[in-house]
Amino acid sequence: MNRESMLDRLRTRTEPWDIIVIGGGATGAGIAVDAATRDFDVLLVEREDFGKATSSRSTKLVHGGVRYLEQGNVSLVMDALKERGLLRQNAPHLVHDLAFVVPNYSWWEAPFYGIGMKVYDLLAGKYGFGKSRILSREETLERLPNIQTDGLRGGVMYYDGQFDDSRLLIHLIMTAAEYGATVVNYAEVTEILKGVDGFVDRVNILDRESGERFTAHGKVIVNATGIFTDEVRRLCEPEIEGMVAPSQGIHLVFERSFLRGEAAIMVPHTSDGRVMFAIPWHDHTVVGTTDTPIDGPSYDPLPFEQEIEFVLETASRYLSRPPTRSDILSVYTGIRPLVKAGSATSKTSALSRDHTIHVDHSGLLTIVGGKWTTYRHMAEDCVDHAITLGGLPDSECRTHHLQIHGYDDEIDGLSNMGVYGSDAAAITLLAQEYPELAKPLHPALPYIGAEVVWAVRHEMARTIDDVLARRIRAIFLNSRATLEMAPSVAALMAQELGRDVSWVNAQLADFRAMAASYLPESAVVQQ
Incomplete structure (x- = not known):
């Protein structure tokens, strides 16, 4: 899963996408998987990293409730x-x-x-x-x-x-890509535009890494941005009443x-x-x-x-x-x-955890609410609505028994490498070929350098935060130890991405500021 190749698709695309998904959390990733497996042309764009907001911060339970x-x-x-x-x-x-x-x-x-x-x-x-x-x-x-x-x-x-919520999310994104979806992180929708009929038909996108801008046309535009739902809806209807x-x-x-x-x-x-x-x-x-x-x-x-x-x-x-x-x-x-x-x-606590699907007057299809456990059903429901809204070819949902990337029913899922599933062998081989990548990044945590390299090469990790929060779960487990290992991770990433020392220093400064929110002393008094 290579970000530059995804951007190339975005640059060269001349036909409208069947479905454009705004948002790369659990809901958006699920929609991309569902739509791609129905053979629709799918574009998913995420303003930050996949799962940066809510989807990586759950109670880590798949439960009925x-x-x-x-x-x-x-x-x-x-x-x-x-x-x-x-x-x-x-x-x-x-x-x-x-x-x-x-x-x-x-x-x-x-x-x-x-x-x-x-x-x-x-x-x-x-x-x-x-x-x-x-x-x-x-x-x-x-x-x-x-x-x-x-x-x-x-x-x-x-x-x-x-x-493991963010590991599942990354594997859903990889599954969508394997079925033909174009998925890009750090790609911000800055405008949602309407055609002559008054219905939304295209979005303007900013690549937040390079500053390059794109326009993508879509038959259906889906707003799956979770806590940012109302912000995105107001891109095309500024006075709209909030849903969240x-x-x-x-x-x-x-x-x-x-x-x-x-x-x-x-x-x-x-x-x-x-x-x-x-x-x-x-x-x-x-x-x-x-x-x-x-x-x-x-x-x-x-x-x-x-x-x-x-x-x-x-x-x-x-x-x-x-x-x-x-x-x-x-x-x-x-x-x-x-x-x-x-x-x-x-x-x-009394509000519904069920999901809601809503079509604004502009034709923007919004899905909000729900929970991690029901992401697949939410996606199925949303794509069914998109087919009707966009006049897309009828197609049955195919995700009920779809094996998600990394599927392995024999690996020990409770082990550190187990969360990679079938990818674990390749990461282990990488560590064997380059012994320096087999060394622990910190004595208090189980992660090794090979996982960082894998995240950059295959999982579209672009920042230290991407790796330490969502490709491996270090910041969630021990915030102080993670701050100590951040320089080693930055050095490995810089080598893989071809970045210089100024990038490393900027990344470390950004990460330290972000990581402070995981320390108990960051707590504020609610007024």
């Missing part, structure tokens, strides 16, 4: 459970099942949550990951050695899915020792109305999340001090070794593109 079941949204849960099963089937190197335990401290919790999880099992049907069951106190402690024991009666265990109610959520990352055992913890009720998870991920412990309404979108949002305190306080109730602020290795913040409710509400 136990909380939505409690809210009575059975259809959303059933759809998500089906998609969860399809995703594990189509990307087994990136998606695996994980046991969750709901610890019980009151007599009523075992029957209440036990029945609820049995309903969850039934809704999953043939796509189930395993049967839930009630655990004794001893069984709960066996699975969660670090759980708070005072008052513990037992637990309820159920199964859901876990994944942004909500911020944070996660704290700790050493793996805070959550020994192979199970995750699910706390079904916190004081802000959300569930709280403590999960093992890449040999670390991730705890979150929060749900805080905010005014607008940002690529690098900062955590609120109140959020950090809330997560630490909640975690201390359930972990026998309460984590403190000094134990935080990294804090990451994501913004959810929730669809506004019909009536005003300040409680974003």
